[in-house]
Amino acid sequence: MSAADLSQSSMLDLFRAEVDSQSKVLTEGLLALERDPVAADQLEGCMRAAHSLKGAARIVGLDAGVRVTHAMEDCFVAAQQRRIGLRQAHIDVLLRGVDLLHRIARTAREGAPHPEPQDPLEQRAFIEQLHQLVTSDAAATMSGADKSAPLATDMFPPLGTEALPTEPQDEITRPREDDTAARAEDRVLKVTASNLNRLLGLAGESLVESRGFKSFADSLLRLKRLQHKVHFALDRLQEQLAPQRLPDSARAALAEAQSSALDCRRYLAQRLVEIDTFDHRAAHLAHRLYDGALACHMRPFADGMQPFPRMVRDLAHALGKQVRLEFMGQDVQVDRNILEKIDAPLGHLVRNALDHGIEPPDERLAAGKPAEATLRIEARHSAGRLQVSVSDDGRGIDLDRLRACVQERGLAKADTLARLSDAELLEFLFLPGFSMKGTVTEISGRGVGLDVVQSVLKQIRGTVRIATDRGRGTRFHLELPLTLSVARTLLVEVSAEAYAIPLASIARTVKIAQADLEVLEGKAHINLDGRAVGLVTAHQLLGTPPPPPTADPLSVVILGDATHVYGLIIDRFIGERELVVQALDARLGKIKDITAGALMEDGSPVLILDVEDLIRSIEKLAGTGGMQRIARDDSHSASAPLRRILVVEDSFTVRELERKVLMNGGYEVEVAIDGMDGWNAARTGQFDLVITDIDMPRMDGIELVTLIKADPHLKSLPVMIVSYKDRPEDQRRGLDAGADYYLTKGGFHDETLLNAVVDLIGTSRA
């Protein structure tokens, strides 16, 4: 296995990893050098990074990489020797060199020699441009004071050849320029997600295993009791024998037995204490191990911020703005998944601030602000949540114009708008497709794509708020959970298997007596705080086998938001648990209604339900009228099951009338709203009788009867037709199709229907 793992990470992969880490050093260094062109430590760092990459490129035989890094090195050397001063032009080209290195690493192919790179032109252009910048600058410097400096041409030997300032060898292995001891401690290592997951899995398993000691220790208590009995029995025996004359040998044997039993008890007691402490230590250790493994999911916030300095610099240059980017809370620990997820939204907010929030320098000066704007990204932990904010000191959002824009688009009326608070008004910016473009030219486009930011945050159970101060700046405030790895859930049982529902999406849980169910349109409802809440069974939604007869009272989880509320009937509540979320095998794809898996305390699997999916599925079911009936069982009745009747009828009035009559007759009734619905119900519902109308949409009654009578499993199921059609030929048609009885609605009243049913299937109880 280890051989396979090794072969998976080739030399080229190692090179790519090195390009990734060294280019970060380079980018950081270059951006710092742009502010302070003579910062010796930064130059040194860049120098070393370029040199390391050159060595690495040579090892994997990427000549293009060698040439590019060599040219960069030359430039750094020239700067170190003060022959040139690094200006924005240099930094621009050098940053492009970093991009170029990324491309070279990415496009290089395994195995085969790397004859010539894919974009030789760009490389040559880069090398020449850099060379030119260096030589012209150096020449200028030389023509000035420093005549003793060597000739520029000597400094730049033909590309690709060795011309390195001597450096200690070990520096190549040191990835960062500021590798102080403290830094090394907090160094971030690259670990593959699969290795991390395996570690977490093993840690979890050892936690499960450590719990085994406790039950083993408990089982030993039984042994202790048994030994106690032996001891007691021997004592009694001694009492019994005491008055009698016994040979000395017998007394000695008894005494020995007693003493042995006592030894056993003492010995066991000691071992029990030992196993108890052992259990404590093992459980504690397993817990620590598990917590430690979980903590590996966390990374410093700074890790996710790597791309922003470069992005802000480039964008500011392009827009002709001066922006200083500030970070706060770089060390705040953030779940690596969350860090990944917020990358795009943060990028969006940063671009937004640069593009729309921050004014050009002259406008800022005119407003009495410094020409250089400040953009701040801040992270901190507060109240068990991660708070991230992106704020600028730009022009802010013009609320009056926003109000006008909302009104113009007909999204709200003037009087409503006047009543809205600033925060409520700003919420409009998150509407999909909402834009102030065309209305407010100076901040045109503000808001476009903010809906995307909000939807990403929703996905990870976060929120976003805007605060703005006209003329002073705008602040986007993101609030997120600390981790996605641990979910607080309610464990429930569905079809004898465990499922978990995230607590965040549960409105409440209730126990409902079957008698309190209200059935309307064949669908069960309950009345909750004066509101009808539709019920649906979890096993039906999940397509799992139906559980044994429904318990009374029913266990119901109320899901949904302010607009849609549904009750999910589950078989049993198990309890509230914190679960460590585990992604399921990617090959399974997205499983409908499931977000992920997890392990319970005893190590058995549980699936975490996707409540958004569930609500969608419920709405679909409700829309098609396919909602299965919840079996009402008459709990106070005897063991004999009620006879079940399916009423298929498209008229609501007739359907409810028939249902009431039959239920008053003691039958269990389910309804279907047309032939198709009825056919589906008939096949799954275990009925004793089907009563159907003839004229119905989708599938008429004649067709339904024909289908039932042609089905091998259903053909013995009696069918009664109840119809307005009372001509003899209509009756003939129905009976020809296989109906067992034809009742006209003209002669329809309670008794005739009930009598006909009793004739066909007998009274309500079997």
Add this chain to the structure above:
Amino acid sequence: MPSAGGDTQSIMVFRVRAEWYALHTAACLEVADLRPIHSLPHRRDKTVLGVANVRGELLVCISLATILADPSGTAPQASPRTLRSAAPLPRLLVTRTPGGVVVFPVDEVQGMERYGARDLKRVPSTVALARAHYTRGLVALDGRNVGLLDEDRLFETVERALA
């Protein structure tokens, strides 16, 4: 994987219902105790049984019985005699497929055996089609015919079933 020469190959021998099969040991990662398998909702085909916890990770379980099913649908024959253990234990056979790790719950694992390439016999035409398709050949071990499974074909079917 098997070479044409006289070398012997290591195989893992196990039982699915009444039939004995083998996979090359190189494809097997471990044999674990049988643990509860949680079914997946909305799965129509019976090939994917669900997920089980193996060493703390949820792994996909695949039914070999379904893949190798006899199309005639006959019930498994009388309980087969076992070689070493008195009470056969159902196990989880953890294997590595090109696409990832897959677990096959089996009724019994006999253990590792070796066979030479020339010991491999052709599958008689009487063997049901589905089974023959996945069987590379038969190896006689202790007087019993063990079907050596064709990993490529088997894993291909597994990948298809997963998707």
